[in-house]
Amino acid sequence: MKSKFVFFSIIILLLFSNKILADDKALAGADFEYGQHLSGECVTCHNSTGLGQGIPKITGMKTAVFIKKILAYKTKEKDNAVMQMVADRLGEEEINSLALYLSKTK
Amino acid sequence: MAKITRRSFVGIMAASTTALSMPSIAFGALPRVVVIGGGAGGATAAKYIAKDSKGAVDVTLVEASKRYYTCFFSNLYLGDFRNYGSIGHNYYGLAVNHGVNMVHEWASSVNSAEKKVYLGSGATVSYDKLVISPGIDLKFNSVNGYSPEAQSIMPHAWKSGTQVQLLKNQVKGMKKGGTFVMVPPPNPYRCPPGPYERISMIAHQFKKTNPTAKIVVLDPKNKFSKQGLFMEGWQKHYPGMIEWISADTHGGIKKINTSTMEFETDLDTFKADAASVIPAQQAGRIAMNAGVNKGDWCPIVPASMQSQADENIYVLGDASIAKSMPKSGFSANSQAKVAANHIRGSLTGSKVFTPRFANTCWSLVATNDGIKVGANYDAKPDKINKTSGFISKTGEDSNLRKATYEESIGWYSGITSDMFS
Known part of the structure; x- marks a missing residue:
């Protein structure tokens, strides 16, 4: 019974997250202005012109790609001490707001 | 119009x-x-x-x-x-x-x-x-014998610009096998790991062009930022070149003399061929x-x-x-x-x-x-x-x-x- 519940929960979550990733209008709590504000923290290192070396450009990144990368740092699946620390304090609203803003910025 | x-x-x-x-x-x-x-x-x-x-x-x-x-x-x-x-x-x-x-x-x-x-x-x-x-502004008189005039002899180079160029010239021009003396600042100061990165970069310069040179660090502190990492790196890349002396060990810098290039401490008087002195700081x-x-x-x-x-x-x-x-x-x-x-x-x-x-x-x-x-x-x-x-x-x-x-x-x-x- 319990395993069935977990199974269906995962299916529902997957469907839900796929929907979120497919459509940035559905990004929960995403706010463009908040994303722009939060991005101030990113551009200290991520060159806004995309000409930096050693640190990738993040503006123009698709929302699904950005969210996947940030979550990989958050779960420490992806390795980089600075990015793990950055991701650590970003909640869902913040991640989605950043994803929205960065996806719409060159 | x-x-x-x-x-x-x-x-x-x-x-x-x-x-x-x-x-x-x-x-x-x-x-x-x-x-x-x-x-x-x-x-x-x-x-x-x-x-x-x-x-x-x-x-x-x-x-x-x-x-x-x-x-x-x-x-x-x-x-x-x-x-x-x-x-x-x-x-x-x-x-x-x-x-x-x-x-x-x-x-x-x-x-x-x-x-x-x-x-x-x-x-x-x-x-x-x-x-x-x-x-920052520098508190020149925080080191006895240091002064605005002395900064051309022992550059602090703690504000960027010509001071850094001067320091580089002095490092590159130091006599072969000579001693470079470095005095880091007391807390709190701009860029905590900065003085120790500077020591690393001067050592890197000496390793290339003046490999028998020595660096003596007379620190007014007993510990510093990223200490374990820097110490490990100095041992690995510049073995025997850098001697870091803590405040408790040298007992305090009593006086520096920019004419004789001497640094007087309780432990000893150190003679430099080139030097950098970073005094205490304020807003x-x-x-x-x-x-x-x-x-x-x-x-x-x-x-x-x-x-x-x-x-x-x-x-x-x-x-x-x-x-x-x-x-x-x-x-x-x-x-x-x-x-x-x-x-x-x-x-x-x-x-x-x-x-x-x-x-x-x-x-x-x-x-x-x-x-x-x-x-x-x-x-x-x-x-x-x-x-x-x-x-x-x-x-x-x-x-x-x-x-x-x-x-x-x-x-x-x-x-x-x-x-x-």
């Missing part, structure tokens, strides 16, 4: 950089922000207020230099990893892209009652909100003049970076007491964004978000051997509070150290673009 809009007028002013020869009555009800100091704090604050207010706030940046040489990465210039030109930046981007009025003068005094800044030329500029981000003079200091530094309200002494003045970067953040370019840049958001909110009613701060300091120990330390912070009523952090580990593999160095190159490109373009 074509109507001059505010936007085109700002453009004209920015292009001519003669804002102060204009009467200060322009723009009617437009709120005015004056920023003193065009470094990591001031340049960032000016840019973000101008950029995000989209013309609703008039921003003037007062910075004496037309070309700004960053203190961060000046050590890499000492080690030949950067050329001097690559650490210099101009302010055209702020003027042209964001309409910041650039005023290349010294701010000589602040009248906080009248909300005016007096400039070296005698002109004045009025503000509704003032940002003071002057960096830049204009902060003292504005009366926003308490002793050597300026207390701030953590949530906004407003001065505790005057709600219309914000103090950023090295000059502020931003405990628990270190005095660094990254910290100043982070604080500037918090202040810019708060200033814009109070002048235009725009949304003020929960403040969040961050810092990371990268250091280079040797070719492709980068290390880093960093932390996140939030604002508590009494301090900027560290919420999490990390530091490189001793014994890391060379690929990770190389990636860390490359990351620091990317960061330099990022932060200077964030400040100046």
Whole structure:
């Protein structure tokens, strides 16, 4: 019974997250202005012109790609001490707001 | 006659950089922000207020230099990893892209009652909100025998520019097998790992051209930032070259003599062939003049970076007491964004978000051997509070150290673009 519940929960979550990733209008709590504000923290290192070396450009990144990368740092699946620390304090609203803003910025 | 809009007028002013020869009555009800100091704090604050207010706030940046040489990465210039030109930046981007009025003068005094800044030329500029981000001044007399005159013999090179060029010339010109003496500053000071990265870069220089040279470090402290990492790196890359002597071991620097190049301590008298002395530090003079200091530094309200002494003045970067953040370019840049958001909110009613701060300091120990330390912070009523952090580990593999160095190159490109373009 319990395993069935977990199974269906995962299916529902997957469907839900796929929907979120497919459509940035559905990004929960995403706010463009908040994303722009939060991005101030990113551009200290991520060159806004995309000409930096050693640190990738993040503006123009698709929302699904950005969210996947940030979550990989958050779960420490992806390795980089600075990015793990950055991701650590970003909640869902913040991640989605950043994803929205960065996806719409060159 | 074509109507001059505010936007085109700002453009004209920015292009001519003669804002102060204009009467200060322009723009009617437009709120005015004056920023003193065009470094990591001031340049960032000016840019973000101008950029995000989209013309609703008039921003003037007062910075004496037309070309700004960053203190961060000046050590890499000492080690030949950067050329001097690559650490210099101009302010055209702020003027042209964001309409910041650039005023290349010294701010000589602040009248906080009248909300005016007096400039070296005698002109004045009025503000509704003032940002003071002057960096540090050096307390020359904190080391007995050191003085403003002595800085040409034993450069502090703790403000970037010609001092760093002078130091590099002295390092490269030191006699073969000679001794370089370095005196780091006491806490608190600009860039905690900086003196030890400098030692690394000087050692790197000696290893190439003067391999029998020695470096003696007479530290007024008993421990320092990233100590384990630096010590490990010195042993690995420069074995036998660097002798770091703690305060408890040498018992204090009693006197230095710039004629004989001698450093007198309880332990011994050390004779140098070349030297760098970094004295104790305090907030830049204009902060003292504005009366926003308490002793050597300026207390701030953590949530906004407003001065505790005057709600219309914000103090950023090295000059502020931003405990628990270190005095660094990254910290100043982070604080500037918090202040810019708060200033814009109070002048235009725009949304003020929960403040969040961050810092990371990268250091280079040797070719492709980068290390880093960093932390996140939030604002508590009494301090900027560290919420999490990390530091490189001793014994890391060379690929990770190389990636860390490359990351620091990317960061330099990022932060200077964030400040100046």
